Amino acid sequence: MYFGSVRFFKHVIVAVVIILIIVPCVICFVLGAQLNEQKEENEKLRAEIGSGRIEEYNTRYEADQMFELYRDKLDDKEGFLQRVYGYDPGEYSSALFSGEAVIPDATDAPVTEPAASTAAPETSGDSEPEAVQAMAESTDGVAETTEAPEEVPEFTHTEASGGTTNVRAAYEMMYPELYADVPENIVYNEDMDYVYLTFDDGPSKYTDSILNYLEMYDLKATFFVVPDGSDESNARLKRIANAGHTIGIHTASHEYNKIYESVEAYLDDFKIAYDRVYAATGIKCTLFRFPGGSINDYNESIRDDLIAEMTRRGFIYFDWNVDSSDALGATWTEMYNNVTSQTKACNRAVILMHDYNGGYNTILVLEDIIRWLISNERGYKLDKLTEFVKPVQF
Ligand SMILES: [Zn+2]
Secondary structure (H helix, E strand, O other), rough: OOOOOHHHHHHHHHHHHHHHHHHHHHHHHHHHHHHHHHHHHHEEEEEEEEOOOHHHHHOOOOOOHHHHHHHHHHHHHHHHHHHHHOOHHHHHHHHHHHOOOOOOOOOOOOOOOOOOOOOOOOOOOOOOHHHHHHHHHHOOOOOOOOOOOOOOOOOOOOOOOHHHOOOHHHHHHOOOOOOOOOOOOOOOOOOOOOEEEEEEEEOOOOOOHHHHHHHHHOOOOEEEEEEOOHHHHHHHHHHHOOOOOOOEEEEOOOOOHOOOOHHHHHHHHHHHHHHHHHHOOOOOOEEOOOOOOEEEOOOOOOOOHHHHHHHHHHEEOOOOOOOOOOOOOOOOOHHHHHHHHHHHOOOEEEEEEEEOOHHHHHHHHHHHOOOHHHHHOOOOEEEEEOEEEEEOOO
């Protein structure tokens, strides 16, 4: 009597309702789990590429476009690392972004700057300090003597300390061997549309990643360094040098209050950094960049004297005319927009980026900036700074 009864039909209805609820729930659950898995995978990839990047893209592109760009990058990096380093693509991020990429054999002779052998008479070489100091008193030219190591720096930039009265400041006597060996009568390359990537504050754990990108695109750049004298720092300096990039001095301490206290204090700090680079690479730097740029809030009282003194010693400083603002905490989008918009407005662009103080964001945006530059219709030429590049100064 149960079958066909009202109770039976009630049960049938309940069973059908339950099935209608349970089956979709199970399907949802399975699909949800799959989606979640996918999401986790995306999260993992995102973490590898770097936090913030995806969101930044998302503000500028539709989601599908974003993933196309993303996939494109991924393929390139895998290909590059396989080709150049033979890494397992699965490990690409740890190799590229952790700064643990292969450091080329550091036993090679350091690549020295293309310092012209028609060198200026200011060559101080390895001459003994006393000799230079003594010779410096009498500024007669001894340039005829071929490669005389004691050749005298000519004091042609004494305006700041009294015009032609030749009043010598005490700091001019400091570090008599600290002179830049730069060619005389430089004829600058003033071609338009040259772009110079510069990285301040390294070497750091990010240096290898920067170098990898530069190598990937076969580019040369400039590093204004803060060497700490450690083995790690020296190895990275050596890698920068061996790759043929320009190394310029930034500072040893990067403490504005300390280094801009006086010209003497600046020279003390500069000398430490200069010696460390020389010890690590054999390079005697000729280019430098003032921490904070040549005009900053800390150096006002000594600025003119300091610039005159460094110039008198033959050193060439570069400021910048394009600021990525990476050290100011700019996001990926801000950095990208800063660099592209400011570069467009320049005939020649010196781009300020940071090896260290920009953090991962600098690494993340670097390739995009490089791609924009090399594919731009203006045909930008990317190069490193040398003494033959007309300085960009504030
Ligand atoms: Zn700096």
